[in-house]
Amino acid sequence: MTFLLAEELAEDNGRREGILLLLTAVFVFLNAIALSLAREGSIQGRHLWAPAVWAVLVTAAFFSLRRFRPLHDPFLLPVVSLLTGWGLILIDRLAPNFLTRQVIWLTLGTAVLLATAILPRNLRLLRHYRYTLLIGGLLLLAATLLFGVNPSGFGAALWLPIPLAGRVFFQPSELLKLLLVVFLASYFDERQILLQGNRLKNRWQTFPYLAPLLLMWGFCIILLVWQRDLGAATLFFILFLSLLYLATGDRRYIAGGLALLLAAGVFAYYAFDVVTLRVDAWWNPWPEADNRAFQIVQSLYALAAGGVLGQGVGQGFPDYIPVVHSDFAFAAIGEEWGLVGSLAVVICFALLAQRGIRIALLGKRPFRQYLAAGITILFSAQALLIMGGVTKLVPLTGVTLPFVSYGGSSLLISHIMIGLLLYLSATETNQP
Amino acid sequence: MNQPPNVIHARLVGLLRVIMLGFLLVALALVYWATVRSADILGRDDNPRLVEAELRIRRGRILDRHNQVLAESVGEEIVQRVYPIPEIGPAVGYYSFLHGTAGVEESLDEILRGETADFWRAFWRQVRHLPQQGRDVQLTLDADLQKTADSLLGNQRGAIILLSLPDNEILAMVSHPNFDPNLLDEQFDALSEDENAPLLNRVTQGQYQPGRVLQPFLLAWAWQLGLIAPEQPIAEANKPVSINGGVIRCTEIPPDVTTWADVLKFQCPAPMQILADRMGAAGLDQSFMAFGLTTPPVLPLNTETAVPEPVADPLLAGIGQENLVVTPLQMALAWAALGSDGRLRPAQLVTAVQDESGEWVAWESEEMATGETAVSAATARLIRRLLTTDNNQIEFSVPVLSGPQSTTNSWYLGMAPASAPQFAIVVIVEQSTDPLNAITTGRNILEAALTHP
Structure with a gap:
């Protein structure tokens, strides 16, 4: 009986996912053709090869997941595919030099997504070696203090050159996002009872258990502030606060945390020029x-x-925004796809959060639960930070729009996190 | 062992609500910037899209009367304004993204840019990202005569305007020193700092002391009113008149019995003062006004100048050495009135423009199409007869003291052919004591106009 239900559900999900992916592909190819027409006046292969590779990757992911994880969430892959496909069009339009790199990163990303979602024991390994992994991640991050570079030649040195790979760079703070979310999830899981039980009576007893956590977090923040990577620092802080609230249910942590964030902001305002x-x-x-204020004004x-309908792909002037292909991809969508396009992106991220x-x-x-929530918080917070920055709701923090912006490390890690969500959605066993 | 699932469930739902609230705020901000604030943000001067749109406008062509191209926009995406005849002069003017517009490029800017009041036309153009396509205009200028006039004035500072009669179509307009509109951006700073004012259109805005060049007009006016008669003799015609420490007399010694007609022929100043005294300040002002010397002419060019004060000293005003200063254009229109039937007609510079569907339509000149009578046709004919020369032209030329530095400008007023004038010309050469330069220049241009197809 159960088996039959599961099979029906898988069938249903597969059909739903297939239709959504087909619509996504129609959107991506229509835009690739439109870009080619706007740019060259005819349909040319140089604008179609990247969407073609994208289509192959999405198809492979679709069939692999159906085969090996039939009960996976049917909305995650379409949403992510729409965003990455859109991202490829955008990079072709804004920074075509980076297109090949982005396609390579997307290929790697799809591979690790499938590996994460399909291979067993991933979670157990992550959990088991959480300290090792986190310390490794922190060491990598610390290494950027010594060996960090910025591939564009200026700005914060957040990248490590990958040996023997030519001009390929990795951003350890992206990896740290994943490691931190795994670490926090397992940490809160272990201290479940301590954090929950007799909360009111033994307030001070929780402190020794929170202390190493605070230490770890403080270490991250120091490293990040040292590096001026404020986007990542804010993100980690939001992640930490949200998970702490989920684990304890104590809103005072949130209030206190927000007060801390504000204080840190005021301090940073006077301490750091940036x-x-x-x-x-x-x-x-x-x-x-x-x-x-050139960048934000150009973004506005x-x-x-x-406007509402946009200028059409390749027909606006988003190039006036500095580093539009990474930090301001969202503004470029607003110009060329209009309100309709930018709201669609918002809806995609809202759907991702809901799933x-x-x-x-x-x-x-x-x-x-913590792992799924943590990953969701990371995606949502990152999307909100950059979309809020572009629309002048909050100050700019220099994070990328997940899946859309140019950036290999971010793409890779985001795919691993989606892989984890797919894994969690497909396996409701008591296996960790 | 685990906490009841509903506890963490409630927190998860709460968290999702907060996240959704965040996305809702972003959505509202997007709506705000893309609709509510869109128009006023896009209208800001520093919006680079305005520059991009401006650089893509394919301005219409400016053509001469024989459809020779005087200005056109070339280039694939970003267009460039090109002037195939660099000496095309101040009537065409210039278009520069950095420095604005002048001449017809300025006055017909909306037509040349292709601005449209048709909402749907503008809407479709915007939706389809078509560059704004300007409309062509055709001028009365004759490119060949323009080039001739420009080269004949040569290195002399001054101005030339050549009109066809009786419609007052401007065939050539020269102002020296001039500039090459193709090189305006590179040379603009030097041009605008140059004390010889090469960017000033001397024809429409150069203000010159008229001096005795007023004689034909004042005499025509006085004859018309019956104040004097051409055959009436006048005593002591060659009496010297001193102004600004200098002395002027008739340009040639007149006959012993000098008539008012001789006063005009020999350009005698003393009788003009007698006449001016008789006319009085009000009479002089009236005559200046009748010939349009006190009002800026109507033309699609900037013709505004300082308004001259009314006459205070009739004796000086009678020989054109008082408050009245005139532009060559004003002088040419007054001269053209004497060249036809005594009516003061507006000058014409534009013959036709394209409408929004690309059809040519005749340019409607705004007012005074038939002109107001300055003097009668008979009086005009009399003046022409008196000034007719042996070579079948009608001429009046005179050196004129101008300005406090006692520099001298030479005026030449000419018409041809004498029997029925088809062309009228005014030449002024600055800092020239000998009117011969102005005379030769003017005659040769008239000659060229008469033989030009």
Whole structure:
């Protein structure tokens, strides 16, 4: 009986996922053709090969997941595929030099997504070696202090050159996101009772258990602030606070954490030029439109120029925004696909959040719940930080739009995290 | 062992609500920037899209009367304004992204840019990302005569305007020193700092002391009113008149019995002062006004100048050495009135423009199409007869003291052929005591116009 139900569910999900992926492919190819027509006046292979590779990867992922994880969530792959396909169009349009690299990273990303989702024992390994992995990640991050470079030649040195791979770089803070979420999930899982039980009576007893956690977190923050990677620092902090709230249910942690964040913000405002600049540019960009607030003002121009329906791919001027292909991909979407396009992206991330939390809700063990929730928080917070920055809701923090922006490390790690979500959604066993 | 699932479930749902609230705020912000604030943000001067759109506008062509191209926009995406005849002069002017527009490029800017009041046309153009396509205009200028006039003025500072009669179509307009509109961006700073003002259109805005060049007009006016008669003799016609420490007399010694007609022929200043005294300040002002010397002419070019003060000293005003200053254009229109039937007609510079569907339509000149009578046709004919030369032209040329530095400018007013004038010309050469330069230049241009197909 159960077996039959599962089979029916798998069949149903497969059909749903297939239709969504087909629609996604139609969207991506229509846009590739439109870009080619806008740019060359005819349909040319140079604009179609990347979507073709993308289609092969998506098809492979679809059939592999159906074969090996038939009960996986049917919305995750379509949402991620839409965002990565859209991202390829955008990179072809904004920074075609980076297209090949992005396609290679996407291929690797799809491979690790499938490996994570399909191979057994992944979770157990991650859990088991959580300290080792986290310390390894921190060491890599610390290494950027010594050997860090910025591939574009200026700006924060957040990347490590990969030996023997030519001009290929890796950003350890991206890896740290994954490791930290695994670490926190297992840590909170182990201290479940301590954090929950007799909360009111033994307030001070929880402190020794939280202390190593705070230490670890503090270490991350110090490294990041040292490196001026404020986006990642903010992200880690939000992740930590949200999981702490999930584990304890104590809203005072949130209030206290937000107060800390605000205090850190005020401190950073006076201590770091880059923060002063970004907060000033955020609060009132117009007086310095052609100077310090150039980027945000150009971004607002792009959104305004896009209007409701957008200028059409390849037909606006998002190139005026500095580093548009990574930090400001969302503004470029706003200009060329208009409000319709930018809202579609928002809906994609909202759907991703809904599916992630749903997977957490269906989770049978706290570790799985924390892991799914943590990953969801990371994606949502990162998307909100950059989308809020582009729309002048919050100061800019210099994070990428997951799946869409150019950036190999981010793409790779995001795919691993989606792989984990797929794994969690497909395996409701008591296996960790 | 585990906590009841509903506890963490409630927290997860709460978390999802917070996340969704975040996305909702982003969505609202997007709607705000893309709709509510869109128009006023895009209208800001520093919006680079305005520059991009501007650089892509395919301005219409400017053609001469024989459809020779005077200005056109070339290039694939970003277009460039090109002037095939560099000496095309101030009537065409210039278009520069950095420095703006002048001449017809300025006054017909909306047509040349192809601005449209048709909402749907503008909407479709925007949706399809078609570059704005300007409309062509055809001028009355004759490129060949323009080139001739420009080369004949040569290195002399001054201005030339050549009109066809009786419609006052401007065939050539030269202002020296000039500039090559193709090189405007590179040379703009030097041009705008040059004290010889090469960017000034001397024809429409150069203000010159008229001096005795007023004689034909004042005499025509006085004859018309019956204040004097051509055959009436006048005593002591060659009496010297001193102005600004200098002395002027008739340009040639007149006959012993000098008539008012001789006063015009020999350009005698003393009788003009007698006449001016008789006319009085009000009479002089009236005559200046009748010939349009106190109002800026109507033309699709900038013709605004400082308004001259009314006459205070009739004796000086009668020999054109008082408050009244005139532009060559004003002088040419007054001269053209004497060249036809005494009516003061507006100058014409534009013959036709394309409408939005690309059809040519005649340019409607705004007012005074038939002109107001300055003097009668008979009086105009009389002046022409008196000024007719042996070579079948009608001429009046005179050196004129100008300005406080006592520099001298030479005026030449000419018409041809004498029997029924088809062309009228005004030449002014700055800092030239000998009117011969102006005379030769003017005559040769008239000659060229008469023989030009």
